[in-house]
Amino acid sequence: MSALAPVSHRRRRVDRAARGLLAAATGLAVLPLVFVVFYLLQKGVGAWSVGFFTTDPSGKFFGDAGGVRSAIFGTLEMVTLATVIAVPAGIGVALYLVEYGKAGRFAAAVRYFIDVMTGVPSIVFGLFVYIVLVIANTGGASFAGWKGSLALALLMLPIVTRAAEVVLALVPDSLREAALALGAPRWRVMLRIVLPTARPGLVTGALLAIARAAGETAPLLFTAFYIKRATGDLNRPMNSLPAQIFTDVGQAQDRLQARAWGAALTLVLMILILTTLARVVSRRSRLA
Amino acid sequence: MQAGTLTQRAGRSFGERPARARVPDVVMRWGLTALAAAVLALLAYFFARLIGESQTALSRFGALGFVFDNDWDVSSSHYGALPLVVGTLVTSAIALVIGVPVAVATALYITELCPRRARGPLTILVELLAAVPSVVYGLWGFFVLIPKLRPVQQWLADTFSFLPFVGGHVAGPSYFIAGLILAIMIVPIVSAITREVMATVPSDHKEAALALGATRWEMIRTAILPYSRAGISGAAMLGLGRAVGETIAVTIVIGNAPRIGQQVFDQGYSLAAVIANEFGEAASIPLHRSALIAAGLVLFVLTLIVNGFARYFVVRGQQGPKAAPAPGMAG
Numbered sequence: 001m002s003a004l005a006p007v008s009h010r011r012r013r014v015d016r017a018a019r020g021l022l023a024a025a026t027g028l029a030v031l032p033l034v035f036v037v038f039y040l041l042q043k044g045v046g047a048w049s050v051g052f053f054t055t056d057p058s059g060k061f062f063g064d065a066g067g068v069r070s071a072i073f074g075t076l077e078m079v080t081l082a083t084v085i086a087v088p089a090g091i092g093v094a095l096y097l098v099e100y101g102k103a104g105r106f107a108a109a110v111r112y113f114i115d116v117m118t119g120v121p122s123i124v125f126g127l128f129v130y131i132v133l134v135i136a137n138t139g140g141a142s143f144a145g146w147k148g149s150l151a152l153a154l155l156m157l158p159i160v161t162r163a164a165e166v167v168l169a170l171v172p173d174s175l176r177e178a179a180l181a182l183g184a185p186r187w188r189v190m191l192r193i194v195l196p197t198a199r200p201g202l203v204t205g206a207l208l209a210i211a212r213a214a215g216e217t218a219p220l221l222f223t224a225f226y227i228k229r230a231t232g233d234l235n236r237p238m239n240s241l242p243a244q245i246f247t248d249v250g251q252a253q254d255r256l257q258a259r260a261w262g263a264a265l266t267l268v269l270m271i272l273i274l275t276t277l278a279r280v281v282s283r284r285s286r287l288a
Numbered sequence: 289m290q291a292g293t294l295t296q297r298a299g300r301s302f303g304e305r306p307a308r309a310r311v312p313d314v315v316m317r318w319g320l321t322a323l324a325a326a327v328l329a330l331l332a333y334f335f336a337r338l339i340g341e342s343q344t345a346l347s348r349f350g351a352l353g354f355v356f357d358n359d360w361d362v363s364s365s366h367y368g369a370l371p372l373v374v375g376t377l378v379t380s381a382i383a384l385v386i387g388v389p390v391a392v393a394t395a396l397y398i399t400e401l402c403p404r405r406a407r408g409p410l411t412i413l414v415e416l417l418a419a420v421p422s423v424v425y426g427l428w429g430f431f432v433l434i435p436k437l438r439p440v441q442q443w444l445a446d447t448f449s450f451l452p453f454v455g456g457h458v459a460g461p462s463y464f465i466a467g468l469i470l471a472i473m474i475v476p477i478v479s480a481i482t483r484e485v486m487a488t489v490p491s492d493h494k495e496a497a498l499a500l501g502a503t504r505w506e507m508i509r510t511a512i513l514p515y516s517r518a519g520i521s522g523a524a525m526l527g528l529g530r531a532v533g534e535t536i537a538v539t540i541v542i543g544n545a546p547r548i549g550q551q552v553f554d555q556g557y558s559l560a561a562v563i564a565n566e567f568g569e570a571a572s573i574p575l576h577r578s579a580l581i582a583a584g585l586v587l588f589v590l591t592l593i594v595n596g597f598a599r600y601f602v603v604r605g606q607q608g609p610k611a612a613p614a615p616g617m618a619g
Contacts, residue, residue, distance in 0.1 A: 007501070007503060011503055011506070012503065014503075014505060015503035015504055015505040015506070018505035018508075019504060021393070022393045022396050022397040022401055023401065023402075025389070025390050025393030025394060025397070026394045026397040026402075026410065028390055029390050029391065029394045029414060029417070029479070030417075032417065032472045033413060033416055033420070035428070035432070036420055036424065036425070036428050039428055039431075039432050040424070040428075043431075089323065089327075092319075092320055092323045093320075093323055093324050093327060095320055096320035096321060096324045097324070099320070100317060100321065101324070106321075106324075106325075107324075109328065110325075110327070110328060113328055113331055116331075116595070117331065119526075119591055119592070119594075119598075120588065120591065121532070121533020121534070121535065121587060121588070121591055122535065123533065123535045123560050123563055123584070123587075124338075124533070124587060124591075127563065127581060127584040128334040128337070128338065131334075131337050131338065131341050131581065132333075132334065132337055135341075142571075157327070185309070185310070185312065185313050186316065187312045187315075187316040190316065214421075215419075215420075215421025215422065215423070216421070216422070217421070217422060217423045217536040218422070218536050218560070218564055221564055221567065222568075242421060242422075242423045242536070245423045245424070245427055246536060246539075249423075249426065249427055249431075249540055257431065261431075264427050267423075268419075268420060268421070271419050271420075272416075272419065275419050
């Protein structure tokens with residue numbers, strides 16, 4: 001009697017079929033990415049020109065449709081402001097959770113609601129800001145760039161916090177204890193030991209949150225609105241790449257649709273650069 | 289070992305410091321606590337305002353009347369959200385039916401079957417699906433997927449017309465296309481969480497199955513899948529939460545018809561899409577604006593419920609099942 005009965009033909013066939021099916025499904029999952037990238041390159045590159053990046057949308061029905069300069073500026077301005085708000089706040093909350101809130105009911109509540117925030121649809125954040133700031137004409141204008149930034153910051157906050165909490169918790173306690181034993185007060189330990197040790201992980205989390213915010217359309221539609229002109233004034237309505245694409249998709253003209261593809265390619269490249277950066281930084285990290 | 293206990297034990301040496309030197313510590317502690325409290329307060333405030341602003345519509349139509357009334361008619365100022373709720377649920381359900389099996393299969397293939405060298409690149413490719421913004425999926429869906437899939441949709445509608453909710457004339461934009469795009473968008477998150485859950489399957493179980501002579505597939509079926517069932521349910525629910533709240537891609541491809549479609553290839557509308565589309569005209573009409581905010585409230589509550597379930601399942605999944613059911617290993 002042999003130790004192992006040979007695997008029957010039927011079982012072998014089933015095994016092979018199942019493996020094939022799993023591989024095929026994986027191919028199917030990646031297929032849309034291939035198609036999206038293909039069409040973005042095919043239709044997007046053709047829309048690119050110097051004028052595409054240096055002129056604002058003209059809004060003219062005939063003649064030159066203009067480029068997406070205001071959209072690029074708006075996205076950069078609003079995402080920058082959102083980052084300035086959300087990253088320190090997010091890391092601060094994470095620092096609280098790791099340094100003071102390992103146990104306790106309040107910390108558990110904070111953790112729970114940060115979790116809840118990650119599940120809130122982005123359009124609901126937009127609605128929040130719309131209700132509180134836009135309807136009330138806070139700051140003198142109804143729609144404004146900084147209100148768009150706030151909506152994006154709300155979206156980024158839980159992403160930053162959750163990523164930061166993970167890496168801050170990875171900082172070995174022995175480092176903290178060594179610094180405390182040398183007589184450093186808690187605040188110095190946090191600022192000089194804990195945060196610098198976790199820096200690469202914090203940067204990665206921040207970059208991923210930025211990449212996510214840069215591609216969001218829904219919260220901007222009724223906070224920053226859509227305008228044609230580029231402006232540096234964050235207290236006025238502001239254009240953005242996603243809003244520009246959304247506006248152009250609805251137009252029946254080929255030129256505007258081409259501009260949508262060009263803007264989409266620009267946006268995807270920006271996000272791709274950010275996510276690649278995040279990956280590189282996290283690989284350099286000593287932790288994780 | 290917590291740093292907090294150390295501070296207390298070292299109380300004497302800290303006590304020797306002048307009171308002035310201890311101020312930054314106190315400021316740091318209460319500053320950070322206040323920050324965390326501010327986030328909670330902000331959420332509570334927003335939620336209260338959301339409910340407050342939706343009162344105009346909810347008191348006119350009643351909360352249940354608003355959700356279950358099948359007539360969203362802006363021109364006659366009548367707002368019943370049922371067509372939107374149905375649209376949101378139908379597209380999300382289609383996304384789950386298509387997306388979850390593909391995502392689980394992808395996770396299985398990456399963790400168990402593919403060559404070790406291909407593991408990293410494949411993971412990155414699947415994650416890149418999540419890096420494409422919603423509006424770009426919408427753009428692609430509108431200009432590429434809808435025209436290319438039109439004959440496919442018509443063929444499906446004709447061939448499977450014996451099934452309920454299938455058949456009829458295919459216009460182009462539809463629940464089905466919206467669901468398909470949502471499926472693409474939820475694959476990365478469902479797959480990532482499924483992979484995490486599968487990583488917690490003890491290798492003892494897998495090795496035991498293989499040692500008993502199971503083929504790879506039998507090992508997956510008898511060791512991995514039963515163990516990670518709860519976690520996969522959680523991942524699916526998180527994907528559902530995403531799909532329910534997804535706005536722009538759906539707005540572009542669902543057709544924006546405020547009625548309940550009879551078939552999956554009909555045009556429809558969703559909660560998020562109606563908010564994105566109608567806010568502009570609604571800004572000056574209090575009732576319309578309030579109705580849109582109420583739609584946002586319904587959407588918010590819907591995602592809260594779905595994500596609550598998801599959290600429950602994922603936590604249970606990571607602890608592993610209490611007693612994994614052991615289905616017989618058919619030869």
